[in-house]
Amino acid sequence: MPELAEVEFFRKQWDAGLGQKVERVELHAAKRIFRGTDTKALKSGLKGPRLLGSRAHGKRMLFRFSSAGWLGIHLGMSGRLRVERPGYVPSRHDHLVLFQRKQILVLSDPRLFGRVHFHRGKSTPWWWNDAAPAIASKEFTAERVASFMRRRSRLAVKSALLDQQMFPGVGNWMADEILWRARIDPRRLCASLKPKEIRTLWRSAQLVCEVAVGSIGASGGDPPAKWLFHQRWKSKGNCPRDGELLEKAAIGGRTTRWCAACQH
DNA sequence: CGAGATGTTCGGCT
DNA sequence: AAGCCGAACATCTC
Numbered sequence: 001m002p003e004l005a006e007v008e009f010f011r012k013q014w015d016a017g018l019g020q021k022v023e024r025v026e027l028h029a030a031k032r033i034f035r036g037t038d039t040k041a042l043k044s045g046l047k048g049p050r051l052l053g054s055r056a057h058g059k060r061m062l063f064r065f066s067s068a069g070w071l072g073i074h075l076g077m078s079g080r081l082r083v084e085r086p087g088y089v090p091s092r093h094d095h096l097v098l099f100q101r102k103q104i105l106v107l108s109d110p111r112l113f114g115r116v117h118f119h120r121g122k123s124t125p126w127w128w129n130d131a132a133p134a135i136a137s138k139e140f141t142a143e144r145v146a147s148f149m150r151r152r153s154r155l156a157v158k159s160a161l162l163d164q165q166m167f168p169g170v171g172n173w174m175a176d177e178i179l180w181r182a183r184i185d186p187r188r189l190c191a192s193l194k195p196k197e198i199r200t201l202w203r204s205a206q207l208v209c210e211v212a213v214g215s216i217g218a219s220g221g222d223p224p225a226k227w228l229f230h231q232r233w234k235s236k237g238n239c240p241r242d243g244e245l246l247e248k249a250a251i252g253g254r255t256t257r258w259c260a261a262c263q264h
Numbered sequence: 265c266g267a268g269a270t271g272t273t274c275g276g277c278t
Numbered sequence: 279a280a281g282c283c284g285a286a287c288a289t290c291t292c
Contacts (some may be wrong), residue, residue: 003270032287059271077271078289093289110289113271155282162271171270233270253284255268 002059002075004135004169004209008217010081011056014063017083017100021050022065024099031095032112033076042118045069046098051105057131058168068120072127076113082106132165135209142202149198153191157201159252160190167205172254173229174212178204180228180239185263186256187249232257 002010025047029039049065056062061081063071073081084104090097096107096116107116119125133139148166149157161167161175170178179186182204184197193201215223223229228246231237237246239259246257 006270074271077269111269111271112288115272152281159282164272173270252282254271 002077002079003171003174003212004058005174005212005216005223007056007059007061007075007169008213009220010075010079011054011061013081013083014051014054014105016103017051017098017105018053019050020100020102021048022046022098022100022105026090026094026097026099028095033079033095033109033114033116035115037116037118039118041120042071042116045118045120046071051098051100057128057134058164059171060128060131062124062128068122070117070119070121070125070128072115072117072119072125073107074115076109076111076115078111079107079109079114082108132168134168135170135205136213140202140206142199145202145205146195146198149190149193153189155190156186156251157184157188157190157193158186158254158256161205162252162254169209170205172256173232174208176232176257177212177223177228178208180241180258180263181208183263185260186251186258228257 025043027039027043046065046069049067049069052064052066054061054063059074061073065071084106086104088104093108093110094106095109098105117125117127149160152160158175158179161170161178178201182200184201212223215221226240228240231240231246237257238244239246239262241259242261244259244261247260248255248257250256
């Protein structure tokens with residue numbers, strides 16, 4: 001599930017534990033999500049400290065703990081964060097569980113494509129600091145997008161939108177949503193985009209992110225009814241704009257939906 | 265039972 | 279040689 005807006009939603013789930021101590025940590029150390037991570041340090045570093053705050057950037061989250069502990073989480077394809085009541089017994093896919101007195105913070109991830117990092121130190125860790133400018137930020141300019149498109153000239157624009165170094169937080173459904181809104185055919189090569197189209201794409205990216213975070217990110221609800229989002233999962237979805245049957249194809253290995261009638 | 269799923273990474277090819 | 283493609287990862291659901 002997790003793209004920008006869903007990540008924001010999941011991050012807030014753990015707000016329930018803000019300011020409170022972690023009394024016990026349970027984790028499945030051998031699981032893939034902990035690859036490259038010192039799970040012993042994670043376990044001992046989080047037991048005792050309080051959860052002080054969190055941030056999200058693109059698809060990454062960073063949770064800050066007292067005693068200089070930093071927990072980084074990427075939800076991959078099927079990761080989720082949630083809160084359980086005291087007494088909850090973790091199940092098979094609950095790979096990281098932080099027990100607090102009033103509630104239990106749970107990270108579950110059946111497919112294990114997610115990733116967990118742990119770091120101790122005064123400042124934010126290296127794996128957090130290399131993030132590209134957020135789409136919602138002033139630094140995300142049309143000019144940046146234009147030069148990126150020039151560099152990726154022979155790449156399909158759909159694939160370009162999935163590049164986290166340029167569009168942090170954009171995933172498969174958001175990329176399709178952005179292209180649909182900008183009326184651009186996802187198969188077009190980046191080099192073929194005219195300056196005006198790049199500008200439209202840039203504005204669509206900003207709008208889709210803003211509205212998605214305001215709906216899904218804020219409450220876990222749905223984006224506006226007229227969005228492609230509601231049609232793209234159906235086998236026979238229709239374009240919300242003109243009612244035409246949507247196209248479906250794999251572009252860059254990812255299922256892509258678009259309207260041949262209004263995206264050129 | 266096979267196919268596909270909202271992500272990233274790696275190895276190989278051009 | 280940078281950049282692109284497809285496969286692999288692990289599990290569940292349709």
